[in-house]
Amino acid sequence: MKQRIFTPQFCEDLEANINENLDKYNNPEFSWEDEARSQDAIRELSFEQPDLSGMMEYADNCLAANDFYAGKILFESYENLTPLHAAQSHFWQYLSHVVLYKYMCTRWAKGDGTQLTYNNVKEHWFYGQGRIRNWLEGLYWSFKCSAIKQEDGTYDYTYTQFLFSIQKLRDRGIGAATYVMSNPAAVRGILKFYMDELKKKDSDPASSVFDKHFEYRTDKCIQLINKLGGVIDIGVYSEEDFYNFLDDNREYIKSVGDRKKEKKERDEAMAAAGITSKKKKHKKNKKRKRK
Structure with a gap:
């Protein structure tokens, strides 16, 4: 299956309507992909969508080390991502709302069972305080700028x-x-x-x-x-x-x-x-x- 992304306009609408959509963000089973398709807001890229299912194993937010292992899977899956695609916010928005939606909902779930708020969603699904706070793009760039590729193709982390x-x-x-x-x-x-x-x-x-x-x-x-x-x-x-x-x-x-x-x-x-x-x-x- 080809890698997909949202259209920029669909992402702008999502960010503008966080409050109205809070119930959806608090439902890990909600399908943002169906909603985007109904608005013809999904586009295909030229490369294959990598398997990111392993990140769910590290979605538990009680263990700090889990973020490193989840980020490692994300980074190695997209190690050949072009600078153009990496710079597109709607690329990361598709991942956080579709491919890794259950991971995101689990990672940012409140331990006491309270609902996610506007600020939670704004900060981690979008760009409340910049690139690093957008969870998935932040994970990617944290690895991209610190991991060193070795001669044998592996990385020094x-x-x-x-x-x-x-x-x-x-x-x-x-x-x-x-x-x-x-x-x-x-x-x-x-x-x-x-x-x-x-x-x-x-x-x-x-x-x-x-x-x-x-x-x-x-x-x-x-x-x-x-x-x-x-x-x-x-x-x-x-x-x-x-x-x-x-x-x-x-x-x-x-x-x-x-x-x-x-x-x-x-x-x-x-x-x-x-x-x-x-x-x-x-x-x-x-x-x-x-x-």
């Missing part, structure tokens, strides 16, 4: 396994930076730096940039790469170049402290001095305008 071992790296760190996720050399260089620094933390904490505040300091790494991209063409950088760039800035990265604690201390100091923050002033002005 060392970086990929590390990326999946710390969920915040995917959904709030590297994954949230689209410019990084589209650059495999950047992803691998950053991940290698993280991995090496965490190894140092285990043996000699004081020598590691991640002796404290891992989340805040990894955020700073991404910010530094972003600033670098505003000055030079990072498309010519190798994995080693990105690694060395972060290593050269290790003292600056290590200077990052607990941002929440620092903000609280600033707010308390401003309050003691009778100074109102810009954010609070903005809220007050908005209230005045409403009146």
